[in-house]
Every structure is written in structure tokens, then in C-alpha cells.
Amino acid sequence: MAEAANVRQNLQNVPSIFEISAAETLDNLIYPALSKIFDYFGLRLDFKLWGNLRVREELSPLLTWILQYLYLRNRASSFGESFYGLQRTATGTGELLTRPQQFTSATLLTFLPYIERKLRSRSAQHEDTYAWESYLINLFHAYNASKAVHTFAYLIKQASSHSPLFRAMRLTLRYPSEPPQEDKWTYIFLKMLEVLAFFLQFIQWWYSNDQRRKVGGTLQNPEAMQKRDLPEEVKQTLPQIGKCPICLLPLQTPTACSVSGYVFCWKCIISHMKEHGTCPVTSYPISLDDLVRIYET
Template structure:
């Protein structure tokens, strides 16, 4: 009877895959939300390293790592896992994380998604990528496939860990048998961070491309300047109907900018986007996702 009770207690301490997925979603929300906030205030690392090497990078990954390490140190769980009441324990012994496991977990939680996001962004913008970057992207494909297999095995109760990273670190997620022991100020500080989770979700929704397009966009399309107000020397340089505003030649592979509505040659707008990151006519900031291919019928 005691053995049956122990088995039942262990089963009750095992979170469902839906709770684990929700915790991972919240963890993945931290970086993009912080990026939006820091970009708004212009907070970036900007300095010369040596020679012509200039470093201009975000501070979001550093803040994300500090936040995750703080939670792993105090509660043996990530930000998202703590929000859903989960805890990382050793698979074999059930003990809490060691100092090395805390450091490794925070690093993997922060920089693996960051590197994958950067690689996919460079690939989506058709930038010149190195061979090792393509190999890394393939490795991420293999990792995601392996994670899907682990998730399925965890779902059918065949595996103790839902992720290959957890298996490599010999960790698993469980509900804590007792609340974490922490002082009053640490508890208040971590609770305030958990409340900020709703703020992070709002930031992510506000800047979501899907929501922006669904609401019709946040930028107003610029009005064309009447021809009578244009200087005479500019009238002869304006593109005619069917011409690209960049190269002033007939459109080749016409591509519309969803932010401003102007149509360009695909090659012209992509080249300008790599160099400037804006719409050539309106100077609105755009990305490769804002370009829409136009097909004639």
C-alpha cells in the first residue's frame, strides 16, 4: 500500500505537457518583449572592440540571462516554470539543481533561442550567410525534431524528460513537494517579476505582426504630393506608371511594401532593405516580412 501511495504521489507531481508548453511560451516571451522596450529607449551596447570591429548589440539577452539565473538560483526553475509552479529536479535523485546546472540551464534558456532567432532572421532577409551558419540552422532543425520526439514520448509516459536538453542535463520538471524557502524581500521581488509577465504578454501582442495587419497597420499611408507643388527639375525624374521608384525602370518581379503601399522591383527593394532597412519612398522602417509579391492575372 505504501508503494502504491508513493507511485500515486509521483504521478501527481508530474506536470502535463500543456503546462510545460505554457511555461516554455512564457520563457520565450521575455527576450522579444525586452527587445521592444529597450529599442524604444535606444538601449544598446555600442562600442569599438578593436580596429574596425564595432560592436552594436542588444542588452536584452544579458538581462534575460540574469533574470533566468536569478529564478534558477532562488527557486530551481525558470521564469516561466516558476510562474506555473514547476521545479527542476535531478531525474535520478529528485534533488534540486547544483550551481553548475543553474548556470548551464540559464545559458541554454537564453542563448539557444537567441542564436536560432538571429540565424533565421539573417536567412529570411537573404543576407550572405557563411557555411557554418547553414550548418547551425540544420542542427537546430535536428534539435527541434528531437524535441518533438521527446515530447511525444513524455506524453505517453515513456520518457521522464520532455526535452533532449533536460535529458542531457539529467533533469526533469516536477511540482515541488513544499514551497521554496526564501526571505521576504526576495519573495516580493520575484512576485513583482511574475506580475510583469502580463505586461510582457501585452507588449508581445502590441507588436505582433498578425495583430498589426489585422488592425490595418499602425502607420498611415503617405499622401502623394500634388504635381503642381513639385519643383520643375523633379517632375522629369519621377517614376512613371509601371516603373520602380528605385531604379526608374519597368518593374521586374513587382513587390509591394505592406507598410507604405509602394511597389518596387524585388531586387531593388531587397537590396535597399539590406542597406537601410526602410521604405525608399517614405523612410518607414520595414522588414522582409513586409514585402508582398504581386502576381498578374
């Protein structure tokens, strides 16, 4: 009887893969949401280090790390895991995180997604990438495949942890048998941060691709320029049909801007977008998602 009760208690303490996935999703919202807020206010590191080396980096990863470490130290769980009432414990003993495990967990939670996002962004923008960057991208592919295998094994109850990182650190996610012990002000502060989770979700939704396209779609597209209404000297400077409005040469790898409808060379519009963030003809804000390659048949 006692054995059966113990088994039941252990099973009740094991979260489902859906709860774990929800916690991971919330953790993954922190960095992009903070990035949008900081970009809006223009908050980022930008200073000259030495020589021609200049540091231009976001503050979001640093603040994300501090937030995650605060939760791991006080509640032995990440921001998302704490929101869903989960706790990181040692697989064999059930003990809470040690100080090195707290530091390692916060670092992996913050910088692995950050590095992966940066590498994929450089690759998507067809920037010149180094060999080690391609190697790292392949490592992330292998890690994601390994995580999928671990998730499936956890789903069929053949693994004690859902992630290879948890297995490497000998940790697992469980529901705590008793609420965490913390002072009143720490409890109030962390609760206020959890309320911000809804704000983070709203920020991410607002800046999602679908919503951005809806907002962009409400912009009135500019009418085509009528040559007869322009002075003769201006007409001579306009690009001819089949030529790029930026370089005024025949189109190379034609790419359309979905916001304005104009067609440019791929390299020309990418360079202009990185520098100005707008369509060069209409000055509407654009991003990489607004560029569409045109394939001739």
C-alpha cells in the same frame, strides 16, 4: 498500500505537457518583449572594439540570462517554470540543481533561442550566409524534430523528460513537495518579477504581426501623385511605369510595400529598409513583414 500511495504522489507531482508548454511560452516571451522595450528607449551596446570591428548588440540577452539564473539559483526553475509552480530536479535522485546545472540551464534557456532567432532572421532577409550558419540552422531543425519526439514520448508516459536537453542534463520537471525556502526580500522581489509576466505578454501581443498590421491598416494610404500638378523638371525625374522608385531602373524581382502600395526592386527596398526602416516614397515605418513579392504569370 504504502507503495500505491507513493505511486499516486509521484503521479501528482508530474506536470502535464500543457503546463510545460505554457511555461516554455512564457520563457520565450522574455527576450522579444525586452527587445521591444530597449529598442524603444534606444538601449543597446554600440562601441568600437579595435580596427574596423564594431560591436552592435542588444542588451536583452544579457538581462534575460541574469533573470533566468536568478530564478534557477533561488527556485531551481526558470522564470516561466516558477510562474507555473514547476521545479527542475535530477531524474534519478530528485535532488535540486547543482551550481553547474544552474549556469548551463540559464545559458541554454537564453542563448539557444537567441542564436536560432538571429539565424532565421538573416536567412529570411536573404542576407549572405556562411556555410556554418546553414549547418547550424539544420542542427536546429534536427533539435526541434527530436524535441517533438521527446514531447510525444512524454505525453504517452514513455519518457521522464519532455526535451532532449533535459535528458542530456539528466533533469526533469516536477511539482515541488514543499515551497522553496527563501528570505522575505527575495520572495517579494521574485513575486514582483512574476507580476511582470503579464506586462511581458501584453508587450508581445501589442507588437505581434496581426496587431501591427491592424495598426498599420489604420494609416491613411497616400494618394497617387498627379503628374499634371507637378513642375516639368520634377516630372522628368519621376520613375516610369515598370521602374523602381529607388534605382529608377526596370523592376527586378518586383516587391510591393503593403503599407504604402508602391512597388520596388527586392534588393532596393531591402537595403533601404535596413538603413532607414521606412518606405522611401511615403516615409511610413515598415518591416520585413510588410514586403510582398509579386509573381508575374
